[in-house]
Amino acid sequence: MQNRLTIKDIARLSGVGKSTVSRVLNNESGVSERTRERVEAVVNQHGFSPSRSARAMRGQSDKVVAIIVSRLDSLSENLAVQTMLPAFYEQGYDPIMMESQFSPDMVEEHLHMLRRRNIDGVVLFGFTGVTETLLSSWRASLVLLARDAKGFASVCYDDEGAINLLMQNLYDQGHRHISFIGVPHSDITTGKRRHEAYMAFCERHQLHPHFILPGLAMKHGYENVASVLTPDTSALLCATDTLALGASKYLQEQRIDNLQLASVGNTPLMKFLHPEIVTVDPGYAEAGRQAAAQLIDQVNGRTDPRQIVIPAHLA
Numbered sequence: 454m455q456n457r458l459t460i461k462d463i464a465r466l467s468g469v470g471k472s473t474v475s476r477v478l479n480n481e482s483g484v485s486e487r488t489r490e491r492v493e494a495v496v497n498q499h500g501f502s503p504s505r506s507a508r509a510m511r512g513q514s515d516k517v518v519a520i521i522v523s524r525l526d527s528l529s530e531n532l533a534v535q536t537m538l539p540a541f542y543e544q545g546y547d548p549i550m551m552e553s554q555f556s557p558d559m560v561e562e563h564l565h566m567l568r569r570r571n572i573d574g575v576v577l578f579g580f581t582g583v584t585e586t587l588l589s590s591w592r593a594s595l596v597l598l599a600r601d602a603k604g605f606a607s608v609c610y611d612d613e614g615a616i617n618l619l620m621q622n623l624y625d626q627g628h629r630h631i632s633f634i635g636v637p638h639s640d641i642t643t644g645k646r647r648h649e650a651y652m653a654f655c656e657r658h659q660l661h662p663h664f665i666l667p668g669l670a671m672k673h674g675y676e677n678v679a680s681v682l683t684p685d686t687s688a689l690l691c692a693t694d695t696l697a698l699g700a701s702k703y704l705q706e707q708r709i710d711n712l713q714l715a716s717v718g719n720t721p722l723m724k725f726l727h728p729e730i731v732t733v734d735p736g737y738a739e740a741g742r743q744a745a746a747q748l749i750d751q752v753n754g755r756t757d758p759r760q761i762v763i764p765a766h767l768a
């Protein structure tokens with residue numbers, strides 16, 4: 454019976470309209486929980502696989518992957534997605550984009566929906582709270598980006614390496630009073646690892662650390678930079694380009710122009726607005742290429758899950 458039914462049949466069997474079925478299948482809002490359950494029960498009972506059948510009817514590709522970003526407005530994630538998309542297109546995959554907003558519940562919902570739609574594989578930008586248990590049924594067809602998890606394929610950045618490169622560069626320039634703006638330790642990679650690398654460098658070189666860990670947003674850089682500046686501060690290291698953009702706006706407004714800024718990112722926006730800032734490129738573009746290649750190989754049974762770490766380099 455699989456795929457013989459149409460959306461019209463599902464609507465009739467569920468006692469709802471076609472547009473309601475479509476909303477349920479696309480995981481859209483505006484459907485009551487009871488109705489959603491009724492439609493899903495009929496879909497499951499008949500093994501209905503809408504997206505593949507719909508695509509087949511339109512004569513389109515039957516190879517589909519999903520990319521779940523954490524934020525659609527993330528500069529760094531977009532750089533990875535930009536190299537991922539052509540790699541998927543080249544191999545005949547249609548990528549669909551989704552957003553998690555750092556919510557494990559949303560990831561769970563998305564994966565549930567993707568499973569129902571028989572998606573071939575998923576690239577998931579991981580974060581704190583996305584556990585092996587949550588992902589367990591996707592082991593063979595999922596690549597984590599920016600985070601790793603036991604038994605899963607992953608492409609990660611070298612957070613410690615990126616901070617060491619920047620600190621060493623600043624130190625070699627003669628800076629001995631380097632402040633740091635970062636992200637809370639609940640964020641293991643951008644937060645904890647980058648901050649700990651800053652602290653370890655300070656300890657090795659007997660520098661006095663001055664830091665604050667407000668968060669990822671540009672306004673966090675803007676609003677908090679003043680609190681880490683001392684009369685001696687000569688350089689400011691930001692854990693991300695976005696934080697550095699916020700900090701530099703504040704510094705410009707205050708006409709403070711004797712600080713050397715440094716940040717992790719090397720995003721085109723930063724390079725355009727502030728070519729004078731020292732940046733490290735964590736390898737976002739390369740991560741996107743590697744994640745797509747890994748997923749394609751994996752879903753075609755050509756490789757087991759691999760854990761890849763992209764080396765950082767001074768830009």
Ligand SMILES: O=P(O)(O)OC[C@H]1O[C@H](O[C@H]2O[C@H](CO)[C@@H](O)[C@H](O)[C@H]2O)[C@H](O)[C@@H](O)[C@@H]1O
Pocket residue numbers: 523526527528529530578579580581598599600610636640641642643644669692693694695696717718735
């Ligand atoms: O300001 P952005 O351009 O968005 O860059 C900030 C950092 O974003 C990424 O880290 C964050 O998202 C990861 C998922 O992609 C998540 O694992 C991590 O915990 C978040 O901090 C990126 O990985 C970092 O390199 C960027 O600095």
